[in-house]
Amino acid sequence: MDTEKCLVCGTSVKKENLKGHLERVHPKRAGSISERQLVVKSVPVFRSHKKRNFAILGLLALVVIGVSVAAASYDRGIHWHPNLSVTLNGSPYTVPKDIGIDPSLWKDHSLDQYGEGMAPLHTHDTSGTIHVEARTSHYDFTLHEFLAIWGEPSDGSAIDGHRVTSLTVDGVQQATTGDVVLKDGQKIIMTLSP
Ligand SMILES: [Zn+2]
Ligand SMILES: [Zn+2]
Structure with a gap:
């Protein structure tokens, strides 16, 4: 019903x-x-x-x-701080400040596109801290590129006319002219002969 x-x-x-x-x-x-x-x-x-x-x-x-x-x-880029310490004759050799910022210490401009108004690899003081400050995280910045910006031989063979006799990265010995991909917190030690 x-x-x-x-x-x-x-x-x-x-x-x-x-x-x-x-x-x-x-x-x-x-x-x-x-x-x-x-x-x-x-x-x-x-x-x-x-x-x-x-x-x-x-x-x-x-x-x-x-x-x-x-x-x-979205690529926020990178801001890393590896450290380069250089020894000459057993004494610290000062890595200059303003590498990649001061025009006289900014010789290679091939990576300028990645930087923010300065080279993506630069120094702000004499502590040896390399600022890897780039607008991309998709590029492996290297020690040799830093040396080229600085105006030193980009094969890592010498600094300021002194031959590189030893290169260690985080305590591990490297071939002296071997390139190194820069990482945050990395400790790079270069020894120069007189
Ligand atoms: Zn920095
Ligand atoms: Zn910086």
């Missing part, structure tokens, strides 16, 4: 009698009921709005995911 609840009084009424029930029991409300039924009929319209809202939400989610993926792969 097909019954429906009257929207006004809640009484279960046979479907075919509902109209009659409304007109008979709730004559004043009959008009507004049919309006409500119109509203009920417009539910699919609401539903399609919901679908559209879901579509917009989905798009938004995609945009958010896209932006975060882009942010994650």
Whole structure:
């Protein structure tokens, strides 16, 4: 048996009698009921709005995911501090400050594109700290490149006219003219003969 609840009084009424029930029991409300039924009929319209809202939400989610993926792969560059200490005749040889900043200590400009207004490999003081300060993390900067910027032989064979006789990186002996990829916190020690 097909019954429906009257929207006004809640009484279960046979479907075919509902109209009659409304007109008979709730004559004043009959008009507004049919309006409500119109509203009920417009539910699919609401539903399609919901679908559209879901579509917009989905798009938004995609945009958010896209932006975060882009942010994650965005290259923030590097700012590392390996240290170069040089010994000449058993005494410390001072690595000058402002290598890669002072024009007289900035001889090679082939890496300038990676720097931020100065060479991507530079010094700010005489501590031997090399600042590897570049707008990309996708390039392996090397000791030989630093020497070239400084204006010393880029094969690492000599500094200031003194032959390099020993090269260690973090305590490990290297071939004297072997190049070294610069890393943060690295300790590079060069020994020069008189
Ligand atoms: Zn720095
Ligand atoms: Zn710097």
